[in-house]
Amino acid sequence: MTAFPREAFPRLRGEKRRPALAAAAAFLFALPAFAADIPLPDRRSGYAFMGPDTRAMQDDDTQNPATLAVLEGEALWARKAGAAGRACADCHGDARESMTGAAARYPRFDDASAGPIDLEGRIMQCRARRQEAPPLARESRELLALSAFVARQSRGLPVADAVAADARLAPFLERGRALFRRRQGQIALSCAQCHDDNWGKSLAGNAIPQAHPTGYPLYRLEWQSVGSLQRRLRNCMIGMRAEPYAYGAPEYLDLALYLAWRARGMTMEAPAVRP
């Protein structure tokens, strides 16, 4: 796949972006690390850290570009595919009923892999097993559209505590927690240092959010497209100068499970908008 430069317009002058993370590292080393969870009442969605214009985009479906993905997902939902010649709708009916709250329960335990599976993985599974259709790649337009459409049916609902519902997830939750707290990458940062200990502080002009996964998949202005939670985690790992895992890697699933548990009870807002 061809690689594309990140910015829509190359920057014309002032390499303001590049040193941001190096400067940030120095900044963070000077800050304390508490290794404590955010108290439940202090939790805030990434929405709370955005400017008014980005909030306005999320608040109004007619201005949220992720709505285009939802509409596309709705069309795909009804389209027959694969050797089985079945559409999602043939088995699941109206997603507004059958998929209400489904996304809020992910990641869940998956018997086949004997570990957590995320919503995208679950849709890929239905696609392969039930539709007998060629696999959809992670971050493909179709998979993002379907997951945006399914996740939209959980908007406004609380994130479920999947671990309380299924004890088999407990060891994976602990692995996710350990990954979140582990210092890694060239600047030896942990996710927790930014997102537990220093949220709300400004990093190169951006507020550090608490890293709640309540909005995914979402439209990120930086991407100029819709992307998944795994893509977002990949971005943070690159920011930490750590080697990102491959899409679908068990580490991402463990992290996603931990993030969902950390956000249990918070309100689903997918598909959200983030800067």
Added chain:
Amino acid sequence: MTAQALIHFPKKARRGEVIEIRTMISHPMETGFRRTQQGEPIPRNIITAFVCRYNDVEVFRADLFPALTANPFLAFHTVAAESGTLTFTWTGDDGFRAEERAKIEVG
């Protein structure tokens, strides 16, 4: 896969009422100013024109440039003159063309 468009306006309006129309369409609006890692220029691929017709009469037209965002959003106004059909057409590079129609009831 077709371009996905979203059109939003009140479906019913009073005669003479000024209504707001919001449009959005999936398109990367590739600027033509970027290069790949290999140094290959990425060709420009943008929507260059948008037209809104009200019962086949053009009421609004826009020329678009690379400085509009991906998935361009455009809101404008029109007078609800009579019941009928609004037609929205986007055209652009590489023969891009998308069209939407929507009914309006004016009472």
Added chain:
Amino acid sequence: MDDGAAAMRSRGMTRRGMLMAGLAALPAGAALTVIVRPAAATPEAMQEAIRRITGGAPLRRGRVRLEIPPLSENGNSVACAVAVDSPMTAADHVKAIHVVTEKNPQPNVIGVHLGPRAGRARIATRLRLSDTQTVTAIAALSDGSFWAESANVIVTMGACLEDAL
């Protein structure tokens, strides 16, 4: 959608080629991007773009309201609305609204053509800004006059990005 919006799928052309760009299933850890600098538009290029719009007629301040945030979180998407004070009658209306920038690689952002059937001379869109810079909105009126307003926008950018650092 479920909100009564007239939301539809387009039966238009495919956009397969451009999709590939959006998918971004990028190999992990690869150093992927380069930043190129095309000839930057300059304040002079913006002046030239304005001259092409006005044909050299004078630009007057007033009547145009440019709504744009003074600080933007990401230059890839900056909300922008332009409203012009006009009765929008057959005898007295806005014919066109243009938005131009000072430092983008190309000065023009959008040009819209309207008339009395618009009822109201106000548009809203979203634009890309390559850097902190001045944005100017120009209205062409039916009496041949041109009116403008400018605003400066400071652009900040995301911290955790996709390209290798």
